[in-house]
Amino acid sequence: MAAHSVSDLTARGYAGKVLFVDLDGPEHHAEPLARDVAEAFLGGRGIATWLWYHRQPPGVDALAPENHFIVFTGPLTGTTAPTAGRFGLVTKAPPPGASSIATAAGRSASR
Numbered sequence: 001m002a003a004h005s006v007s008d009l010t011a012r013g014y015a016g017k018v019l020f021v022d023l024d025g026p027e028h029h030a031e032p033l034a035r036d037v038a039e040a041f042l043g044g045r046g047i048a049t050w051l052w053y054h055r056q057p058p059g060v061d062a063l064a065p066e067n068h069f070i071v072f073t074g075p076l077t078g079t080t081a082p083t084a085g086r087f088g089l090v091t092k093a094p095p096p097g098a099s100s101i102a103t104a105a106g107r108s109a110s111r
Contacts, residue, residue, distance in 0.1 A: 044072035
């Protein structure tokens with residue numbers, strides 16, 4: 001497999017980074033999106049699920065503040081491609097142990 005740079009990812013619709021925001025305070029930071037993760041998973045839903053699986057602390061209650069709430073868009077968001085105006089979230093929801101994925105459509109994703 002040929003090596004790809006972050007600029008290759010941005011050319012394919014990815015920003016090349018992931019933004020982490022602490023909802024309890026003003027802290028936020030960006031981390032590079034690992035190329036192998038972007039290549040292994042199609043679109044925002046796959047990458048968000050991967051992030052949730054690898055970053056969610058084990059045993060966290062679905063209603064606890066430590067539960068991760070991952071909002072995502074796909075690589076076509078902001079383009080004129082059909083169904084590109086979608087966004088969604090991945091989180092842990094009751095019953096315990098179950099991940100939940102929800103998506104919605106509209107202009108919000110591209111704004």
